Amino acid sequence: MKTSAKPAGVLVLLIAASCVPFIADGYWLSIAVTIVMYTALSTSWALFSGPTHLIALSTGAFYGVGGYLVATGMSDFGASFWTMAALAPLAALLLAGAIGVATLRLSGVYFVIFTLGLAEMIRNLVSWVQNNFLGSRGLYVLTELEERHIYWMLLAVTAAIFLFGWRLGRSRMGFALRILGNDEEVARHVGIDTARTKILLFMSTGFFAALVGAIVAPRYYYIEPNVVFSPELSFLVVIMALLGGTRHLWGPLLGVVPFTLLWETVSATFPNATTMMLGVAFLAIVYLIPDGITGLAAKLKPRRLS
Amino acid sequence: MDVLISGLLLGGAYALVAMGLNLQYGVARIMNLANGEVLVLGGLAAFWGFVSFGVSPIVSLLIVGPLAFIGSWVIYAFLLRPLVKRARNRGQLEVDTILATFGMSFFLVGLMVSLQAEYFTYSFLAVPVSVLGTTVAANRLVAALLAAAIGTALYLWLNRSRAGMAVRAVAVSPQSAGLVGINVARISALAFALGGTVTALGGSLISTFVTLDASAGVIFTMKALIIVIMGGVGDIRGSIVAALILGLVETAVATVVDPGLTLVAAYAIFLAVLLFRPQGLFGRRSA
Numbered sequence: 001m002k003t004s005a006k007p008a009g010v011l012v013l014l015i016a017a018s019c020v021p022f023i024a025d026g027y028w029l030s031i032a033v034t035i036v037m038y039t040a041l042s043t044s045w046a047l048f049s050g051p052t053h054l055i056a057l058s059t060g061a062f063y064g065v066g067g068y069l070v071a072t073g074m075s076d077f078g079a080s081f082w083t084m085a086a087l088a089p090l091a092a093l094l095l096a097g098a099i100g101v102a103t104l105r106l107s108g109v110y111f112v113i114f115t116l117g118l119a120e121m122i123r124n125l126v127s128w129v130q131n132n133f134l135g136s137r138g139l140y141v142l143t144e145l146e147e148r149h150i151y152w153m154l155l156a157v158t159a160a161i162f163l164f165g166w167r168l169g170r171s172r173m174g175f176a177l178r179i180l181g182n183d184e185e186v187a188r189h190v191g192i193d194t195a196r197t198k199i200l201l202f203m204s205t206g207f208f209a210a211l212v213g214a215i216v217a218p219r220y221y222y223i224e225p226n227v228v229f230s231p232e233l234s235f236l237v238v239i240m241a242l243l244g245g246t247r248h249l250w251g252p253l254l255g256v257v258p259f260t261l262l263w264e265t266v267s268a269t270f271p272n273a274t275t276m277m278l279g280v281a282f283l284a285i286v287y288l289i290p291d292g293i294t295g296l297a298a299k300l301k302p303r304r305l306s
Numbered sequence: 307m308d309v310l311i312s313g314l315l316l317g318g319a320y321a322l323v324a325m326g327l328n329l330q331y332g333v334a335r336i337m338n339l340a341n342g343e344v345l346v347l348g349g350l351a352a353f354w355g356f357v358s359f360g361v362s363p364i365v366s367l368l369i370v371g372p373l374a375f376i377g378s379w380v381i382y383a384f385l386l387r388p389l390v391k392r393a394r395n396r397g398q399l400e401v402d403t404i405l406a407t408f409g410m411s412f413f414l415v416g417l418m419v420s421l422q423a424e425y426f427t428y429s430f431l432a433v434p435v436s437v438l439g440t441t442v443a444a445n446r447l448v449a450a451l452l453a454a455a456i457g458t459a460l461y462l463w464l465n466r467s468r469a470g471m472a473v474r475a476v477a478v479s480p481q482s483a484g485l486v487g488i489n490v491a492r493i494s495a496l497a498f499a500l501g502g503t504v505t506a507l508g509g510s511l512i513s514t515f516v517t518l519d520a521s522a523g524v525i526f527t528m529k530a531l532i533i534v535i536m537g538g539v540g541d542i543r544g545s546i547v548a549a550l551i552l553g554l555v556e557t558a559v560a561t562v563v564d565p566g567l568t569l570v571a572a573y574a575i576f577l578a579v580l581l582f583r584p585q586g587l588f589g590r591r592s593a
Contacts (some may be wrong), residue, residue: 053401102577106584109337109400110535114576116339117528121573124566132564231524235408242405275521276416282409286389286402 010162018155021148029147033219035260036154037212041233042241042252044161044208047168048201049238050246051181054108057234058099060119062092062206064229066213068126071139071223081143081218089211096206100199115234123229130225143218153215161208165249173197232278236263239281245292254293309558311440317553318450319512322457323526324533324545326505332540333477333497335396336386336403340411341530342523343418344502348374348509349518350418353426363430363514364452370510371503378502381410382495390494411523418520425519449511456507460500461542473497477540505530525569532576538586547587551575 020032041059049056066088073084099118103111168174176197180187187194213228220227236259244255259281267274289296323345330338338344348370355366389406393399431445464470475483476493484490512518533552537544552572559571579586 053397055401055404102580106580108397110580110584112337112404113528113531113535114580116531117524117569117573120525120528121569125570128564128566128570235412238405272420273416275412275419279409279412279414279416282405282412284409286406286409290402 014155014159018152021151029151031260031264033147033151033154033216034264035256036151036158037216038237038240038256038260039253040154040158040161040212041209041237042244042256043158043165043249044205045237046241046244046246046252047161047165048198048205049241050251051177052108052198052201053181054104054198055112055238056115056202056205057112057231057238058096058115058118058206059209059237060230060232060234061115061122062096062209063213063216063233064119064122064126064225065092065095066210066215067217067220067223067228068139068213068225069210070214070217071141071228072130072134074141075139076134081141081145085211085214085217088214089207092206092210093203096203097199099206100202104198104202105195119229119231119234123225126225126229139223141217141221141223145218147219150215150219154212157208157211157215162249164204169249173200177201235278235282239278239285242285242292243281243289245294245296247291248294251292251294308440309561310554311438311442312446313554313557314550315442315446315450315553316557317550318453319508320529320533320553321546321549322453322508322511323505324530324537324549325457325460325542326501326503326508327527327530328534328537328540328542328545329473329497329501329504331534333473334382334386334494334501335390335399335480336382336498337400337407338498338501339404339407339527340414340523341505342525342527343411343414344374344378344505344523345509345512345526346418346518346520346523347414348506349426349513350422350520351506352510352513353422353428353518356428356430363510364448367452367507367510370506374506375499375503379495379499381502382498385410386498387491387495411527415521415523422520425517426513427517428513430514443515445514449514453508453511456504457546460504464542469493469496528569529572532572532579535584536575536579536586538588541586541588544586544588 017036021029024032041063045056045059048054069088069091070081070084073079073087074081099114103114168177176187176192179190180192180194180197184194217223217228240255240259241252242255243259244253245251263277266277270277285292291299323341326344327338327341330336330341351370351373352363352366355361355369356363385406386403389402390399393402431443431448433444434441435444435447436442464474472483472488472493473496475486475488476490476497480490480494483493509518529552533545533548536551537546537548552575555571555575556568559567
């Protein structure tokens with residue numbers, strides 16, 4: 001009974017979500033776009049970082065690669081938005097693969113450190129290339145796309161990520177991942193290629209983050225490396241995913257919705273205190289709700305005997 | 307030659323900061339990502355002392371040091387010790403401390419922005435002096451010499467004193483250190499506090515020749531981490547050599563190619579270390 005009710009419920013939710021642009025416009029539509037964007041980013045983040053316990057701070061870097069490639073392709077090479085939106089995630093896929101091969105075969109802490117400065121490093125590199133070889137003019141992303149089109153595209157990506165996550169949970173690789181997350185030593189002994197599993201999953205995270213970055217690019221109109229390679233984005237994604245909890249596929253969603261609404265209010269009321277608030281949010285998660293909202297809910301709910 | 311001298315002088319200051327991080331990670335097992343912010347805080351203190359009270363940054367080291375020691379000790383005892391107790395294994399501790407120190411780092415950046423939103427600009431000993439035929443600013447030379455003095459003192463303390471030996475024992479194995487009667491919790495707190503002190507002193511010194519601002523910390527954290535990994539975790543000598551290498555390479559890239567590419571250069575080194583020598587220059591291969 002439960003198994004047949006679930007997909008139906010998800011479908012209803014999806015249809016309801018796709019109707020949002022018909023009833024909301026202006027401010028609320030832009031909030032809705034932000035919510036869907038962060039849902040996509042933090043759900044795909046949690047697919048990798050949840051089971052592996054590796055805090056990836058590369059979301060901003062891949063998102064930036066997506067946005068920047070769309071902008072430079074359209075402005076410097078006259079490519080169409082659709083070509084670039086298709087190419088950008090593939091480029092990020094390769095980049096993530098290379099980073100994974102270099103760092104994920106070693107102890108996890110190297111990976112975290114490598115991703116920490118990644119967005120900033122790529123931004124420096126891109127600015128240098130832009131200034132010296134492509135001419136330092138602004139990059140324009142001029143399309144016919146409106147806010148609601150961006151919303152629908154992001155919703156489709158989010159649905160794809162959920163489908164991917166759901167399939168992953170039922171696949172051999174998802175099983176391998178759960179063993180790996182519980183004990184890497186055991187995973188290696190039963191013949192799981194732990195490095196390969198981690199690298200492949202990290203590549204999926206890079207792919208989706210760049211795809212989201214590419215889709216959101218028309219929202220900026222004018223793109224500068226400083227804008228799209230935002231380290232803050234990486235941290236927000238981590239906070240939202242951990243706030244919701246990473247044990248369930250829909251966990252991050254429960255973090256994204258309240259946090260986005262809260263963050264909008266906070267950054268509008270105290271624009272100078274956002275950095276400090278970010279710090280407080282991290283500390284609150286570590287000390288007060290280490291397992292996220294879903295973990296908290298599981299603890300409060302009385303255990304059913306089965 | 308210009309590149310060599312200024313590179314070595316920059317590396318001297320980096321070495322001090324990396325030593326601080328190495329003590330915190332190698333001994334206290336805390337991956338402190340707020341390290342760069344502590345550095346900037348040290349710089350801010352030196353800037354304040356100079357601009358508001360006319361105190362020389364060298365004199366203010368005497369105040370910055372003890373304050374940083376007490377502050378770091380308090381942070382360890384009240385915020386990080388509970389995480390050490392809660393963690394079931396080293397991996398869990400790593401995740402928790404990374405997240406907690408992120409929180410601290412953002413909190414400190416926010417705090418510093420509200421205290422001093424502009425660049426910490428001041429001019430101290432900005433007179434040219436000649437070293438081996440190359441002209442360098444006196445402040446860089448003084449900073450590097452003081453960094454060398456503090457670093458040597460720390461090195462001797464670690465290798466010659468009884469307390470230093472206890473610190474090294476905890477770095478090797480906290481379990482065995484506990485068995486031979488070393489108070490591991492206390493030594494970890496001591497190492498963390500000392501690490502914070504050294505980092506803040508390094509920040510004060512760096513602020514005499516680099517213009518810092520409230521959000522500059524993360525780049526320094528990144529560089530200190532790269533140095534620690536390149537030198538080998540827990541190895542002070544390695545940190546010094548690695549810091550000098552990073553200082554040299556960065557200065558070379560900044561002068562020959564483009565000053566905007568120093569972080570890219572640091573990453574290139576990092577990548578090379580990860581691919582060819584992940585245990586660090588002096589580190590031994592472990593399981």
